[in-house]
Amino acid sequence: xxxxxxxxxxxxxxxxxxxxxxxxxxxxxxxxxxxxxxxxxxxxxxxxxxxxxxxxxxxxxxxxxxxxxxxxxxxxxxxxxxxxxxxxxxxxxxxxxxxxxxxxxxxxxxxxxxxxxxxxxxxxxxxxxxxxxxxxxxxxxxxxxxxxxxxxxxxxxxxxxxxxxxxxxxxxxxxxxxxxxxxxxxxxxxxxxxxxxxxxxxxxxxxxxxxxxxxxxxxxxxxxxxxxxxxxxxxxxxxxxxxxxxxxxxxxxxxxxxxxxxxxxxxxxxxxxxxxxxxxxxxxxxxxxxxxxxxxxx
Numbered sequence: 001x002x003x004x005x006x007x008x009x010x011x012x013x014x015x016x017x018x019x020x021x022x023x024x025x026x027x028x029x030x031x032x033x034x035x036x037x038x039x040x041x042x043x044x045x046x047x048x049x050x051x052x053x054x055x056x057x058x059x060x061x062x063x064x065x066x067x068x069x070x071x072x073x074x075x076x077x078x079x080x081x082x083x084x085x086x087x088x089x090x091x092x093x094x095x096x097x098x099x100x101x102x103x104x105x106x107x108x109x110x111x112x113x114x115x116x117x118x119x120x121x122x123x124x125x126x127x128x129x130x131x132x133x134x135x136x137x138x139x140x141x142x143x144x145x146x147x148x149x150x151x152x153x154x155x156x157x158x159x160x161x162x163x164x165x166x167x168x169x170x171x172x173x174x175x176x177x178x179x180x181x182x183x184x185x186x187x188x189x190x191x192x193x194x195x196x197x198x199x200x201x202x203x204x205x206x207x208x209x210x211x212x213x214x215x216x217x218x219x220x221x222x223x224x225x226x227x228x229x230x231x232x233x234x235x236x237x238x239x240x241x242x243x244x245x246x247x248x249x250x251x252x253x254x255x256x257x258x259x260x261x262x263x264x265x266x267x268x269x270x271x272x273x274x275x276x277x278x279x280x281x282x283x284x285x286x287x288x289x290x291x292x293x294x295x296x297x298x
Contacts, residue, residue: 003089003093006192007109008099008193008291010270010271010274011100016100031061033060034098034104034105038062040067042225042228050063062080126166152269213238222243229243238263241256244258
């Protein structure tokens, strides 16, 4: 087969972890995580980090490896993953990348141009606009400058909106355009698989996962992370709703309902990303044997 990277993508809660471990175990290989939140050391429950038992079954990379205080983006991820793959390919002919962060996956598969350094003056102006005008005018401006990012990112996450808008204004080029228009040559084959299931079943799994997270101590984890809440990695689904509860704005029940709703919305955006992307072959999460046969026949 030659050196091959198999990508296993899909929306949150679809079953990528279990499926990925079964596939990696079959091929006797290791897993590269492509999750932009599980990479942070300080978060566990709210980012659905695989359990110790799951991590012990197959070696995983890029799980809880950096601090959320450290600068990190898709460009850095691309560099670090390619370096790790070069080492791992000395031992394996096939590696498995598992995750739901489409930008991170595309950075490795297609390449991503270096993002420009932050312009502190522009960031200050945008933050002041956000504080005075709210988020809606900024999202509308982003729709004009970069409709692709507008259709993919979480528009309720003001840091993601501001970042996309900042880069688009600063460079005169859509933030989404930093994914290389012409894919970079890679010294390995890429096979891309995505998981999906009937929508109501996926939504049910999301709701159950949120309830389980709360039982496991998500509220307590959010409380411990309150001093770090200004870091971008914590301005995401699961934490921001509970921060609102801890601020006294909403009840814990309202926060949980919002987490479920916003996670379902996030899953839809993930599916939109992967369906727009090229070359994915789609399976159900329980079709592990079919996925394995498909890979072996390529």
